[in-house]
Amino acid sequence: LRGTDGAPHFVQTAMAEADATQCGFCTPGFVMSAFAFAAGAEKAEPDAIHEALAGNLCRCTGYRPIVDAMTRVAGVAIEPAPVVERRAKSAVFDGTFHAPRSLKELLKLRAAHPDATLLAGGTDLGLLAGHQRKPPKTIIHLAHVPELVAISADKEEITLGAAVTYSQAMPVLTKAYPALRPYLSRLGSRQIRNLGTIGGNVGNASPIGDMPPVLIALEATVTLASVRGTRDVPLEKFFQDYRKTALATDEVILSLSMPRLLPGxxxxxxxxxxxxxxxxxxxxxxxxxxxxxxxxxxxxxxxxxxxxxxxxxxxxxxxxxxxxxxxxxxxxxxxxxxxxxxxxxxxxxxxxxxxxxxxxxxxxxxxxxxxxxxxx
CATH class of the missing domain: 3.30.390.50 (CO dehydrogenase flavoprotein, C-terminal domain)
Structure with a gap:
């Protein structure tokens, strides 16, 4: 991050002038959160500032000057980061990382690599490689398959593609089920919600995942897909044992559907x-x-x-x-x-x-x- 002339960026200057850098250990995260906050043209309101800073931890406990810096950058015209052009075609890296761009190719890959790790946001799988030092041997990346990032909503139900992120799903979910607004805000910081997916939370099958009990109560159905076709499974029957699901080795989670609330x-x-x-x-x-x-x-x-x-x-x-x-x-x-x-x-x-x-x-x-x- 820097200014257009190579000088410090306005956000960096605001952090320094507000004495918000302190020991410096956490500063990069706060600076990037402040940049995103300003680029999003958000208002200098306490709730908005604290929401934007969530996920960053200051061990000096000096949050007041950081909040002051956020107040300074609010409303300042800041050009968002340039959008990186996405690859239009599927790709393979080192023969082990597959990035399909179509559902047909994804299902073929899944059939050919039943032991591959399915990667969407990576907010949980990242721990496997980083914390547990067990990087997957083969990865199939799901985030650019159109059917998996689709959202549809009609009068009767809402359907979310398995690779739809929390941030993408929140507007439609919180409108249909208002109780999810504070619930999802606690699930993780913006950084996590921008990457993490509801399909990943379900597929991970953790007994302490945040979304499965909510979706079971909402009578959600999970649609599974393979080269053999698709099938619908009530979510309450999808979970079979600890970290075990009804997902076959050649299947992927295609989408999750839940009915809207009826009158009363x-x-x-x-x-x-x-x-x-x-x-x-x-x-x-x-x-x-x-x-x-x-x-x-x-x-x-x-x-x-x-x-x-x-x-x-x-x-x-x-x-x-x-x-x-x-x-x-x-x-x-x-x-x-x-x-x-x-x-x-x-x-x-x-x-x-x-x-x-x-x-x-x-x-x-x-x-x-x-x-x-x-x-x-």
Missing amino acids: EVFFCDKVSKRRDQDISTVAAGYRLRLKNGRIEDVRIAFGGMAATPKRATHVEAALLKDGFAAAAAAIPKDFQPIDDWRGTGAYRLQVAANLLRRMELRVSDPTRALEVEAL
Whole structure:
């Protein structure tokens, strides 16, 4: 980053004049976040600034001068970074990295390389190569296959290609399901949401992934594709065991579809983690309810972090419909026997799940009640 004449860029100057560089260890990340903030013509509002800075950690704890620098660059006309021209044709690098540009070629590659690692945003797979020192031998990159980055929405359902990023999906998802707005803002910083994909979160099949319990509650369906054709699988049946799914070795996740809320239906979701923002969930939950005259006529509830897979709480649902929220909370152990790990004990997770049902009860009975920390 530099000015057009080779001098320091305005963002760099603002950081220096505001004394925001401090020890310098974190400065490159803050500078690039400030550049993106200014280039996006965002306003100098506290929420917008903190949202833009999320994902950057200052170990000097001197955030005030960094916020001051962000205030200085807000509204300044800054030319965005030039767009790099994308390769129009498929490519192979070193015989091990495949970058198809069509679904047909992708499916042929998948059939020929069933053990290859499928790469979309890489926000999770990057740990495999960097932290665990186990780089994949063969990679198939998904991010430039048109069908996998498509978004469609009609009156009945929303369909997201498997390589659609969180940032791309957020406008349509938060409009259809407003409870996802604060939920997705906690999932990761802008840097993560700009690369991470919902299809990757599902395909990774982690029991503590943020999106699977939400999507199960929304009655999502995953479409799988191979050279043999396509098939639809209810997401709740896609997860079979710890990190094991219904995905065959020659298949890829093509898309995820979820029905819109019907009249009288409401949707909520919760995430409990050791750190509020940008942390892996200890317990995550999604709830879809159909209400009529103050009574719950139908319900779908799913939890993550409570079993070897993201899982629907069928006993909880039945108890809720029959005997109410207290009975639903008492039925949680029938659905889940969570393990102990460093994020929380099994007993803690059971208590958290019961508390979240209580929170949902308060939401339904008194929608005006402030139940979120930010609202108090």
